[in-house]
Structure formats: C-alpha cells, structure tokens
Amino acid sequence: xxxxxxxxxxxxxxxxxxxxxxxxxxxxxxxxxxxxxxxxxxxxxxxxxxxxxxxxxxxxxxxxxxxxxxxxxxxxxxxxxxxxxxxxxxxxxxxxxxxxxxxxxxxxxxxxxxxxxxxxxxxxxxxxxxxxxxxxxxxxxxxxxxxxxxxxxxxxxxxxxxxxxxxxxxxxxxxxxxxxxxxxxxxxxxxxxxxxxxxxxxxxxxxxxxxxxxxxxxxxxxxxxxxxxxxxxxxxxxxxxxxxxxxxxxxxxxxxxxxxxxxxxxxxxxxxxxxxxxxxxxxxxxxxxxxxxxxxxxxxxxxxxxxxxxxxxxxxxxxxxxxxxxxxxxxxxxxxxxxxxxxxxxxxxxxxxxxxxxxxxxxxxxxxxxxxxxxxxxxxxxxxxxxxxxxxxxxxxxxxxxxxxxxxxxxxxxxxxxxxxxxxxxxxxxxxxxxxxxxxxxxxxxxxxxxxxxxxxxxxxxxxxxxxxxxxxxxxxxxxxxxxxxxxxxxxxxxxxxxxxxxxxxxxxxxxxxxxxxxxxxxxxxxxxxxxxxxxxxxxxxxxxxxxxxxxxxxxxxxxxxxxxxxxxxxxxxxxxxxxxxxxxxxxxxxxxxxxxxxxxxxxxxxxxxxxxxxxxxxxxxxxxxxxxxxxxxxxxxxxxxxxxxxxxxxxxxxxxxxxxxxxxxxxxxxxxxxxxxxxxxxxxx
Ligand code: 3H9
Numbered sequence: 001x002x003x004x005x006x007x008x009x010x011x012x013x014x015x016x017x018x019x020x021x022x023x024x025x026x027x028x029x030x031x032x033x034x035x036x037x038x039x040x041x042x043x044x045x046x047x048x049x050x051x052x053x054x055x056x057x058x059x060x061x062x063x064x065x066x067x068x069x070x071x072x073x074x075x076x077x078x079x080x081x082x083x084x085x086x087x088x089x090x091x092x093x094x095x096x097x098x099x100x101x102x103x104x105x106x107x108x109x110x111x112x113x114x115x116x117x118x119x120x121x122x123x124x125x126x127x128x129x130x131x132x133x134x135x136x137x138x139x140x141x142x143x144x145x146x147x148x149x150x151x152x153x154x155x156x157x158x159x160x161x162x163x164x165x166x167x168x169x170x171x172x173x174x175x176x177x178x179x180x181x182x183x184x185x186x187x188x189x190x191x192x193x194x195x196x197x198x199x200x201x202x203x204x205x206x207x208x209x210x211x212x213x214x215x216x217x218x219x220x221x222x223x224x225x226x227x228x229x230x231x232x233x234x235x236x237x238x239x240x241x242x243x244x245x246x247x248x249x250x251x252x253x254x255x256x257x258x259x260x261x262x263x264x265x266x267x268x269x270x271x272x273x274x275x276x277x278x279x280x281x282x283x284x285x286x287x288x289x290x291x292x293x294x295x296x297x298x299x300x301x302x303x304x305x306x307x308x309x310x311x312x313x314x315x316x317x318x319x320x321x322x323x324x325x326x327x328x329x330x331x332x333x334x335x336x337x338x339x340x341x342x343x344x345x346x347x348x349x350x351x352x353x354x355x356x357x358x359x360x361x362x363x364x365x366x367x368x369x370x371x372x373x374x375x376x377x378x379x380x381x382x383x384x385x386x387x388x389x390x391x392x393x394x395x396x397x398x399x400x401x402x403x404x405x406x407x408x409x410x411x412x413x414x415x416x417x418x419x420x421x422x423x424x425x426x427x428x429x430x431x432x433x434x435x436x437x438x439x440x441x442x443x444x445x446x447x448x449x450x451x452x453x454x455x456x457x458x459x460x461x462x463x464x465x466x467x468x469x470x471x472x473x474x475x476x477x478x479x480x481x482x483x484x485x486x487x488x489x490x491x492x493x494x495x496x497x498x499x500x501x502x503x504x505x506x507x508x509x510x511x512x513x514x515x516x517x518x519x520x521x522x523x524x525x526x527x528x529x530x531x532x533x534x535x536x537x538x539x540x541x542x543x544x545x546x547x548x549x550x551x552x553x554x555x556x557x558x559x560x561x562x563x564x565x566x567x568x569x570x571x572x573x574x575x576x577x578x579x580x581x582x583x584x585x586x587x588x589x590x591x592x593x594x595x596x597x598x599x600x601x602x603x604x605x606x607x608x609x610x611x612x613x614x615x616x617x618x619x620x621x622x623x624x625x626x627x628x629x630x631x632x633x634x635x636x637x638x639x640x641x642x643x644x645x646x647x648x649x650x651x652x653x654x655x656x657x658x659x660x661x662x663x664x665x666x667x668x669x670x671x672x673x674x675x676x677x678x679x680x681x682x683x684x685x686x
Contacts, residue, residue: 003031004053005038010046011180012039012087017053024100025062026071033073036081047187048085049179050108051092052101057117060099063126063262066253075100075132076246079107083194088187090179093117093168098156103132106141109190110182111168112175113159119167120156124213124222126265127258127635131249135229136241137193142167145205148230152209152223153216194238201234219502220635222252256645260637264627267620267638271458273449279442281450282394284308288361289368290381292323292354295398296370298426301330304348305427306454311353311360320354327352330427358384365390366447368420370398373521378402379410386411394447396420400471401522404437404464415441418448421468423629424514431628432457433468458628463615466526470625472610473603473639478519479665480602481507482537484595486580488587490573491557497592498599502633507599509566510631511540512556520544534664539579543572601654602665604643608672611681619681640681648676 002018002025014035016022039048052058061075082089082104091097091105093113102119105111113119121130121138129135130151139147142165150157162168169190172178206227213223225248233241252258286309289300296312300323303310312327314320331348334340340348353360361367367385371377378397385395396418397407408414419435432455434448445461452459462468467475481494495506511519520541530536543549543556550556551563558566580587603626610616616625623638636642643651652673659666675681 001031002027003035005031005035007042007045010044012042012045012048014048014050015053016051016058019054021059022052022054022056022101023059023062023064024075024104025065028062029073029075029078032078032082036078036085039085039087045087046184047179047182048087048089049092049176050082050089050104051176052094054095056095056101057091057093057097058101058104059096060101060122061131063265066128066258066262070250075103076242079103079132080194080242082107083192088190090182090187092175092179093119093159094175096120096156099123099130099134100132103130103134103137106133106137106193109187109192110179111162112170112172112178112182113162113168114175115159115171115173117159118156119159119162120154121151122154122156124152124217124220124226125154125261127220127222127255127261128252129222129226129229129245129249131246131253133193133242133245135226135245136233136238138167139199139230139233140193140196140238144199144202144230144234147199147233148202148205148209148227151226151230152213154223198234198236198238201231206231217635219633221255221257225252257635260635260641260645263620263637263641264623264634267624268458270620271460271624272453273446273459277442277446277449279446281447282392282443283365284447284451284454286311286364287366287368287451288313288364288385288389289370290385291369291371292319292326293370293372294326295422295424295426296368297323297326297330298424298428299368299370299398299422300352301327301334301348302422302427302455304351306456308454309351309353311355311364313355313358313361316356320356324354327354330425334427358388361385362388362390364393366394366396366451368396368398370422373399373402375402375406378407382407382410382417386413386416392416392443394418394444396444396448398422401467401525404435405439408437408439414439416444418444419462419464419468420448420451421462421470423470429629430456430458431470431625432459433462433470433625433629434459435462435464435468437464458624460621460624461617463613465610465613465615469607469610469616469622470629472615473606473622473626474630475519475522476602476606477599478507478511478540479537480599482539483535483662483665484590484598485539485576486537486583486587487585487590488580489590489595490568490576492568493590493592494595494599497595500592501596501600502636503631505631508557512550512558512560512566515550515552516540516544516556517549531664535662537579539576542575542579548572597654598658600639600642600646601651601658603639604651605655605666605669605672607639608669608675608681612669612671644680648672648680652676 005014088109091108091111097105097119121134123130146165159171209227217223287303288311289296290313292312292314300310300312314323331345369381395416404419408417418440421433423429423431432452491508495508498506548555559569607622616622619640622640626632626639627634655668
C-alpha cells in the first residue's frame with residue numbers, strides 16, 4: 001500500500017508511503033482516491049492531515065510513467081476533490097514537496113513546513129509544466145510575480161521564503177504536532193484557491209520571466225508555455241485555466257524535449273557505483289592534491305566545500321604562493337556570489353594546508369595529482385607520493401591525455417592508481433570521469449565513486465585511451481570542424497550552426513576560452529602515432545604559430561578588442577583560404593544543416609567506437625559526459641539520445657556519404673552500424 005489512512009479522534013491521517021521519494025504514481029493516486037472515498041463516509045472529522053512517510057512529502061508525479069498514456073485516477077481530479085472536500089486538509093511538508101507534491105499541498109486548505117523543507121515546481125527542468133493545477137493555483141495563492149518566477153525557473157524555495165510569500169501558514173520543528181493542534185477557526189477561515197479571485201496581471205514579471213527563460217533555457221518550450229499559462233490564470237476562471245494547463249502538460253510530456261530531459265534525469269540518477277563493486281573505499285577525510293594551478297586549486301576548493309581536509313602540495317615557494325592566491329580567488333568569487341559566508345571561508349581556509357613537503361600527505365587516504373601534463377613530471381610526483389603515503393592510500397591522476405597505465409607503472413603497486421578526470425572549473429563542473437587502468441583495484445574504483453558522491457559530482461567510468469571518453473569525442477568534433485573550415489566555411493559559420501543546434505557556444509569560441517595551446521600540445525604528442533595517410537588540417541597550428549592562443553592573448557579564432565566581446569577576424573578566414581590553396585582544395589559553401597550533420601555524425605561515430613572498445617560502458621554514460629562536460633544541450637538528451645531521435649540510419653547514410661570523400665576519417669563504426677540495424681543503442685546500463 002503506497003497510501004495509508006486512519007483516524008484518531010476527530011482527525012484523519014493520510015500518509016504517502018512510496019519509497020524512496022513518495023513519487024505520485026498510479027498506486028498513490030489510487031490510494032488517495034480511496035482515502036477520499038473513506039473520508040466521505042466518516043462522521044465528525046474536523047481535519048485531514050496529509051503527510052509523507054520517510055525523507056520527504058513527495059518528489060512529484062512519477063516521471064517513469066510519462067512515457068505511457070495517462071491513467072486514471074488523474075492527479076488534477078484528486079486535487080480538486082481535496083480542495084472541495086467538506087473536511088479541511090492540512091499538508092505537513094517535510095523534506096521536499098516538488099511538482100505534483102507541491103500541487104497536492106496547494107489543494108490543501110493549510111500548509112505547514114518543517115524548517116529545512118523545500119517546496120517548488122521544478123517541472124520545466126523535465127521539459128513539462130506543472131500539470132495538476134500549479135500554474136493556476138500558485139498565482140492565486142502567492143500572486144503572479146512570485147509564482148511566475150518560481151514556475152519558470154523551476155527553482156524550489158525554502159520554508160522561510162514560502163512563509164514570507166504566503167504559500168504556507170507556518171513553520172514548525174514538529175509540523176505534524178502543529179497540524180494536529182491547529183485551531184479549528186484557522187482551518188475554517190482558510191480559503192481554498194478555487195474560491196480565491198484570479199491574480200492581478202503583472203506584465204513586468206511576465207516579461208522578465210520570458211527574457212530570463214529565453215536566456216537560461218534557450219530553445220526550450222516548457223518554460224515559455226508555463227509563463228503563458230500563469231498569465232492566463234489572471235484571465236479565466238479556475239476550471240478553464242486548469243483545462244488549458246492539462247492539455248499543455250499532456251502535449252509537452254510526450255514531446256522530444258521532455259523525453260530527452262527525462263532521459264538525462266534518470267541517467268544522472270543511475271550514475272553511481274555498480275552494485276557488484278563491493279570493495280571498501282579509502283578514507284576520504286583527508287585528501288592530498290598535487291599542483292595548485294587552476295585545476296588543482298579548483299579541485300582543492302571542491303574538496304574543502306565537501307568538508308574534507310586538504311593538503312595542497314606545490315614544488316616550490318612561488319608555486320605555493322600561486323596556489324594560495326588561486327584558492328583565495330575562488331573563495332572570494334563564491335563569497336561575492338553569496339554562496340558562502342565569511343565564516344565559511346575562514347572555516348575552509350583552516351582545513352587547507354599548502355606545503356612543499358610530500359610528507360604532509362602521509363595521513364591522507366587519497367592523493368589527486370593535478371600537476372603539469374608531462375609524463376616526467378607525473379612519474380616523479382607518483383614516485384614521491386607512493387613513498388610517503390600509506391600503502392592502502394589511493395593515488396589518482398587528473399591527466400586528460402596521458403597513458404594512465406604508464407603513470408601507474410611508476411609506483412610499486414599500480415593497483416592503487418586511478419584516473420580522476422575533473423573538468424574546469426573543477427569546483428563547478430559536475431562531471432568526473434573515473435578512469436580504470438589495466439591494474440586499477442576495485443578499492444580504487446570504489447574510492448573514485450565515493451569521492452564523486454561526497455563532491456556531488458556525476459561519476460562516469462572510462463577505460464584507458466587517448467582522451468578517455470570526452471576528450472576523444474572532442475578531438476573528433478574539432479577535426480570534423482577543421483575539415484569544414486578548410487573546405488569552405490568560416491569559424492563563425494561553424495559556431496553559429498552549433499549554437500543554432502543548441503550549444504551555448506560553438507567549437508571555435510569554446511577553444512578560444514580554453515586556449516589553443518592545449519590542443520596544440522596534444523597534437524604534438526600524437527605526431528608520432530598519427531596515421532600519415534590521415535588528412536591533417538594545419539590551420540590551428542598556424543594560429544598558434546601566430547600567437548593567436550584565444551581569449552588570454554586577446555585573439556584566437558576571434559578577436560577580443562579590449563578584452564570585450566568577440567569579433568569575427570578576417571585574418572583567420574584568410575588563413576583558411578590560404579591553407580586550402582596550398583593543399584589544392586577548391587573551397588565551397590556549407591549550409592548550417594550540413595555543418596551540424598558533419599560535426600554530430602563524427603561525434604556519434606567516435607562514441608560508438610568507444611562503446612565497441614569498452615572505453616565507455618553505456619550510451620547513457622556518453623550522454624552524461626557530453627551534457628556535463630562538453631556543453632551538449634541537455635534538452636537534446638545527450639549525443640546518443642539525440643542520435644536515436646534523429647535516426648541512426650540517417651547517421652549511417654551520412655557517414656557513408658562522407659566516407660566517399662575521406663574513407664579514413666569516416667570509417668563507419670561497426671557498433672553504430674549494428675545499432676542502426678537492430679533498432680538502437682542500449683541507452684541505459686545493463
Ligand atoms: C510532476 O510532478 C508533474 C506534475 O506537475 C503533474 C502531474 C499530473 N519520478 O534524486 P535521487 C527516483 S513532474 C520518478 O537520487 P535525492 C530517482 O530516479 C516531477 N522517480 O534522491 C531515484 O531512483 P533510483 C517534478 C523519481 O534524495 C530515487 O527516486 N518533480 C522521481 O538525491 C532517488 O532519487 C521533480 O522534478 C520522480 N519524480 O533527491 C523532482 N524523483 O533509486 C525530481 C526521484 O531507482 N526529483 N525519483 O535511481 C528530484 O529532484 C530529486 O529526486 C529529489 C530527491 C530532490 C526529490
């Protein structure tokens with residue numbers, strides 16, 4: 001039974017009991033329906049107290065049901081029955097009341113929250129809108145301006161804000177006790193939203209919400225539809241608004257964007273240590289970080305934020321000073337954004353030790369090396385770490401490209417070595433690639449997952465290869481872009497095509513941000529092993545020779561006069577024309593659709609190879625990497641989800657067509673071919 005109900009004296013108690021999050025699925029709706037039937041038969045009740053068993057009130061509708069047809073009893077009907085019930089309902093909100101959970105509470109006459117509870121309507125983050133009255137009742141209860149902000153952003157609010165907004169009637173350490181003793185007068189005087197007048201139209205708040213949604217959730221339908229419905233709440237009686245909302249919800253729910261966003265939501269929940277990884281992780285209370293550059297200091301800050309003690313090791317006094325100032329800068333930025341208080345900063349600084357002595361890492365359970373990307377440097381760091389750290393401590397490298405197995409070979413026990421590939425800025429980016437080397441132990445893997453959990457990152461396991469999952473796909477993406485650039489397009493045409501697809505920025509603007517020298521160094525490392533028969537596009541090398549390294553030098557693929565916004569650079573366009581001329585290429589125009597197709601097909605093919613080679617464990621892992629590390633639009637569901645929706649057969653056809661120009665770069669992945677034939681990739685883990 002996922003809903004229980006009983007009476008004690010003149011109060012009825014209805015409890016949602018559907019672990020782990022009291023998602024409101026069919027059985028919960030049936031249970032609530034039965035509870036309503038039962039209440040209708042009971043005499044002398046004065047109140048019905050609705051609460052959630054376990055950690056929370058309710059996480060909302062069960063999104064797993066959204067792929068199939070809506071089945072009665074429907075949540076909007078249940079909420080209308082609660083709202084018009086002769087006996088007043090009181091919602092006791094602990095943990096969270098989200099989505100349908102919040103809407104259930106809005107149907108109640110009174111809402112009481114525990115101090116740490118949160119309430120909100122996050123539906124737009126799943127590509128839908130509140131579909132059980134949220135867009136109509138919330139504006140009636142708290143006014144249009146606040147309601148439209150909550151609904152269009154999807155961000156939940158605290159109990160204190162909820163009380164301030166007039167969304168709840170009280171906050172109590174023991175909200176159940178509070179609800180039981182709430183005086184009858186308060187209950188009887190409280191007006192249900194269905195008896196409230198429509199809210200006053202607030203044009204400015206609507207316009208602001210539309211602008212914000214267009215900026216922060218570009219291309220996404222749900223936020224704009226939700227805002228329209230909030231606007232409509234001022235113009236129609238409740239029943240008309242509810243009918244409009246329901247139709248819009250059902251329409252969005254089965255659309256591509258909602259399916260894609262659901263896919264990413266559940267992929268994120270599935271990203272955790274596999275059940276058969278039973279080894280105990282290393283103690284993470286104290287972690288050493290080697291290297292205090294931008295990456296190392298970001299990692300150190302992330303560790304401090306998770307409550308761990310950190311020893312940051314630098315090679316010399318200058319390095320130590322630089323590391324301290326890097327950490328200070330991150331701390332100041334987070335304080336300026338209101339994310340931490342001066343007390344938090346002081347407390348974090350107190351847990352940070354910056355040192356040049358490896359012996360200070362002697363009691364750490366894990367070390368993360370984030371030193372210069374050179375095999376010699378890493379070899380010496382790992383040799384030093386393995387000398388001072390306990391035998392059961394785990395040694396991790398944050399290398400992006402170097403061979404993990406070669407690094408592991410530098411220590412007597414290579415099973416202790418693992419790759420923990422963070423993404424810059426490490427304290428913000430959610431992705432953590434956990435790289436398993438040939439000898440990496442289960443304990444090291446368990447430590448990687450445990451760390452991801454502590455840092456609230458999305459862990460994705462990867463095998464050893466050049467670039468692991470993300471950077472290997474990125475390299476192919478850039479190669480495909482450079483080929484289009486050489487053959488006729490400009491960097492800005494390519495960037496615009498990818499932005500229109502949904503990226504926040506295209507490959508060239510992104511490279512300007514990270515610096516062209518990084519990829520240049522990587523290409524030099526690959527010189528020895530690159531197939532000489534493979535087409536090589538030298539334009540990026542020419543850029544580096546010209547000192548155009550990106551934003552940091554004021555010019556890269558674009559110019560940044562005065563450090564401000566980007567400006568197209570005709571010199572770069574000329575460079576491409578010149579190189580094409582040297583190579584005897586007749587350049588031609590590229591339509592944006594072809595640019596996108598080439599870049600995306602190149603990535604999908606590479607990703608399929610990663611599955612084939614066991615570097616990536618599942619297509620959904622690749623989606624997580626692309627969404628959380630490389631700016632692939634979340635609302636497209638990640639690379640592989642997009643590929644399925646677009647049609648694998650179309651992708652295979654494109655690749656076969658491009659292979660006629662360049663058979664080496666466009667070798668069709670057998671895994672992609674199989675997937676196209678057999679109806680798709682297995683998006684989720686087996
Ligand atoms: C909605 O309500 C529409 C209505 O307006 C209209 C209706 C007509 N459905 O995140 P966790 C699972 S749309 C199904 O690790 P936490 C999750 O997959 C909904 N399952 O826990 C995982 O399962 P598993 C609007 C759900 O404590 C398990 O619960 N609501 C749902 O870190 C634990 O999840 C939202 O968008 C769901 N709605 O965080 C809220 N939610 O163990 C979405 C969770 O098998 N949920 N699961 O992998 C959340 O934000 C977080 O889960 C929450 C708990 C904060 C609640």
